[in-house]
Amino acid sequence: MRHALTAVxxxxxxxxxxxxxxxxxxxxxxxxxxxxxTLALExxxxxxxxxxxxxxxxLHWCDDDGSTEQIATEPGMVSMxxxxxxxxxxxxxxxxGGDPKAKVLVYLALKS
Amino acid sequence: xxxxxxxxxxxxxRRALIATNPKLSKFNPLPRILAFDxxxxxxxxxxxxxxxxxxxxxxxxxxxxxxxxxxxxxxxCDFFDIGTHAAMSGNYALKVATRPVTGHTxxxxxxxxxxxxxxxxxxxxxxxxxxxxxxxxxxxxSFGDIEWDGNLHPSEAQFGAFTVAxxxxxxxxxxxxxxxxxxxxxxxxxxxxxxxxPVVPEPTPRENLHNQENLSPTEDFxxxxxxxxRPLGEEPQFLCYNEVPTKVNWHYLRWQFDTRTRTNIxxxxxxxxxxxxxxxxxAYPDKYxxxxxxxxxxxSVRTHSPVRNFLFxxxxxxxxxx
Numbered sequence: 001m002r003h004a005l006t007a008v009x010x011x012x013x014x015x016x017x018x019x020x021x022x023x024x025x026x027x028x029x030x031x032x033x034x035x036x037x038t039l040a041l042e043x044x045x046x047x048x049x050x051x052x053x054x055x056x057x058x059l060h061w062c063d064d065d066g067s068t069e070q071i072a073t074e075p076g077m078v079s080m081x082x083x084x085x086x087x088x089x090x091x092x093x094x095x096x097g098g099d100p101k102a103k104v105l106v107y108l109a110l111k112s
Numbered sequence: 113x114x115x116x117x118x119x120x121x122x123x124x125x126r127r128a129l130i131a132t133n134p135k136l137s138k139f140n141p142l143p144r145i146l147a148f149d150x151x152x153x154x155x156x157x158x159x160x161x162x163x164x165x166x167x168x169x170x171x172x173x174x175x176x177x178x179x180x181x182x183x184x185x186x187x188x189c190d191f192f193d194i195g196t197h198a199a200m201s202g203n204y205a206l207k208v209a210t211r212p213v214t215g216h217t218x219x220x221x222x223x224x225x226x227x228x229x230x231x232x233x234x235x236x237x238x239x240x241x242x243x244x245x246x247x248x249x250x251x252x253x254s255f256g257d258i259e260w261d262g263n264l265h266p267s268e269a270q271f272g273a274f275t276v277a278x279x280x281x282x283x284x285x286x287x288x289x290x291x292x293x294x295x296x297x298x299x300x301x302x303x304x305x306x307x308x309x310p311v312v313p314e315p316t317p318r319e320n321l322h323n324q325e326n327l328s329p330t331e332d333f334x335x336x337x338x339x340x341x342r343p344l345g346e347e348p349q350f351l352c353y354n355e356v357p358t359k360v361n362w363h364y365l366r367w368q369f370d371t372r373t374r375t376n377i378x379x380x381x382x383x384x385x386x387x388x389x390x391x392x393x394x395a396y397p398d399k400y401x402x403x404x405x406x407x408x409x410x411x412s413v414r415t416h417s418p419v420r421n422f423l424f425x426x427x428x429x430x431x432x433x434x
Contacts, residue, residue: 003154005155005186007160007183007185008160008183009183011162011171011179011180012171012172012179022182022209022211023209024183024185025185025186025187025188025190025207026185026186027187027188027190027196027203027204028186028188028203028204056190056192056195057190057191057192057244058190058192058243059192059243059244059246059249060192060246087188087190087196088190105171
């Protein structure tokens with residue numbers, strides 16, 4: 001049977017500026033999927049751009065070259081798949097708009 | 113349900129079988145093994161602890177000091193200098209990691225119940241580290257009591273404390289915690305390297321029902337007031353941090369308590385055995401429903417510096433005498 005693990009990286013957290021999630025080590029996993037549930041997105045034309053990042057050491061990061069950025073412009077769920085990553089994953093989020101404010105849950109679903 | 117470990121021949125055979133099993137011979141289990149968790153094969157039920165939420169599923173109702181204990185990771189102990197260090201048993205260890213925020217705590221919990229009262233033993237092979245520095249995150253060559261001298265490394269003074277603990281509840285609703293903490297540094301980053309225990313029970317969601325922000329997000333949730341912690345003996349115990357943040361040496365820990373008497377028995381960490389029979393175990397003054405025979409174990413790690421702290425478990429074994 002394959003291994004599967006879901007981690008909640010942010011939980012009902014409100015951000016008013018760009019952020020990155022905590023590093024998550026998952027060398028055992030062959031595939032990953034980010035789920036970002038935006039509970040509230042406020043401000044003047046706010047948007048939340050989500051980029052998967054990868055790292056060999058959990059310290060130094062680059063954007064994942066194989067996944068597609070997602071943009072949330074209203075409350076709801078967006079998802080992004082990541083494959084063939086190094087052993088570390090995190091999510092980089094860019095908040096744009098006037099006085100933007102985003103309240104999110106961030107899930108990382110992993111499978112061997 | 114009993115194990116015949118009193119018959120000498122049966123006990124000799126049991127010990128011989130454990131001694132010849134490469135996976136088990138590094139442990140000293142009581143007669144019945146409840147759980148044997150090699151993290152090379154998964155998380156085995158060790159998961160993030162979180163405070164309770166309301167009937168609407170609204171996570172905003174979780175106490176703020178129990179909202180961010182971080183999900184454990186299955187780590188191959190990868191580091192920037194050598195790549196994969198790996199665990200003691202296979203490739204993966206359970207990693208509990210704080211945020212790089214002074215006072216932040218990460219907690220992993222394992223939930224069981226008691227089929228009978230008696231002696232319970234928790235064993236693990238563990239190590240603890242601070243996160244390696246980068247050019248951007250470095251706090252320099254001097255931190256707390258340590259000046260980099262080619263041997264001692266400031267990273268060691270950036271590690272706060274780790275804790276092994278329980279959440280226990282009798283059939284009569286009497287709830288209590290047996291707790292042991294290794295305090296590597298005090299809150300001023302002085303190396304203390306001592307085992308400690310709290311003299312008050314942990315704050316619970318019921319106490320904060322109408323005030324989720326009663327305690328801050330970086331509170332020491334096991335016992336928030338530093339005055340409520342006492343040293344277990346006067347002598348420090350020096351563990352093998354091994355200089356830099358990228359070398360992991362596995363330590364043996366064995367801890368016993370008795371749910372008949374609601375007391376600790378002893379704590380062994382490598383070559384030291386500490387008698388814990390006289391350590392007070394305060395129970396909550398009121399009764400708890402819905403927690404019949406609760407037998408929870410948790411491990412936590414708390415950083416006293418703005419550096420991520422990690423507690424790694426290679427494996428854990430929970431055994432009982434019932």
